Amino acid sequence: MNKNNITIYDIAREAGASPATVSRVLNHSRHPVKQEMRERILETSRRLGYIPNLQARSLKNQKSTTIGIIIPSIDNPFYPSIVRGIEDEIVSRNCHMMLSSCDRNVELTNYSIENMLAVHIQGIISIYMDEVPDALMRLVDRGGLALNVVSNDVCLPGTHTIIVDKEAECALAVEHLLKLGHRRIGLLLDKLDNSIRVRRLSGFQKAMKAAGVSYRDEDIYIFGIDDQAGVVQGAMKGYLLMKKVLERTPEVTAVICMNDTMALGVLRAVREAGKKVPENYSLVSFDDLDFSDSVYPSLTTVGLDKYSWGRKLAQYYFRLQENPEQGDTVAEEADVLVASRLLARHSTRPVKEAE
Secondary structure (H helix, E strand, O other): OOHHHOOHHHHHHHHOOOHHHHHHHHOOOOOOOOHHHHHHHHHHHHHHOOOOOHHHHHHHHOOOOEEEEEEOOOOOOOOHHHHHHHHHHHHHOOOEEEEEEOOOOHHHHHHHHHHHHHOOOOEEEEEOOOOOOHHHHHHHHOOOEEEEEEOOOOOOOOOEEEEOOHHHHHHHHHHHHHHOOOOOEEEEEOOOOOHHHHHHHHHHHHHHHHOOOOOOHHHEEEOOOOOOOOOOOHHHHHHHHHHHHHHHOOOOOEEEEOOHHHHHHHHHHHHHOOOOOOOOOEEEEEEOOOOOOOOOOOOEEEEOOHHHHHHHHHHHHHHHHHOHHHOOEEEEHHHHOOOOEEEOOOOOOOHHHHO
16 A cells, blocks of 8 residues: 555545544544544554645645744754754644744745745744745735744734843843953854844943943954954854954953854863963853753853743744734743843853962
8 A cells, every 4th residue: 555645535444434533533623533443543544654635634624734933044053952842832732833944044034935835834933034034924914923033123013023132141141250250351253144143242232331341342253354264163163263362362351152152162272272261261152052061161151941942932822823813912032932041150250260
């Protein structure tokens, strides 16, 4: 039997049930079916390798069970746990997920959303999408639900928005170092080509100013400006930028690095220079990736429970779906998801202990 052509009639014949009963079980109908028969039908469908036609089901029911998810990059280790949390919540509600890793490219995002629209998705959850593709607004015009997590405060008519304050995240890092007595703090960033990085820079500047501590422009290092090494990834960016710090402003006592991956490169550069973290340089990064508490020294980082964040994001989507009369909504991350927090580990110490 060709598994690609299995139908409910094949399952009905094997399970000794009517096609109508099989359809009710596989489509999660509320029509009563004896538990023994339900289990037999489900076991038979698994054994035969039945694959439901989700598009046909959506057209028949006039209601899609598929939700589109758009993230900046699946290569970024920050996102897989978030996606897993979203997926687990979606699957628990007998729905399905389509994922697009769009690299913040508006043309690619448009293409992905058009493909989602073609299979009649019910809505889209987008995470940190700076530019709004035309296709997203076509979804809204069709009555679909668009939930956008943003770091640039852009709230679109007809959509729902969760605002994440990246300035406040960076302020957590700055305030931690200031409490430890550090006053000369370096900031290491990747290219300022998205709102997250721009907001972290402004968060650093505002937090230093609010504390009455002056900072020097020369203490801010941006990859592509302070280093012309070409195409490099992750930890190597942190390595190259920290080498610049050691050459240009070795008198800084602490460094804030854009993410945990780049922090690995910072550790290498400091070690190669015959220095140590945190004895010579305290180090704070972002994201709380899986390895951040396993490297030596363990990283002080600003992060969150990414799986819970993703699951709560999906839960919020379903709450909006169940209450369409709310219209547009704008929420803060801490109110509906999981707030970021600073995790103090061994890569930071009071400045006086380094003297």
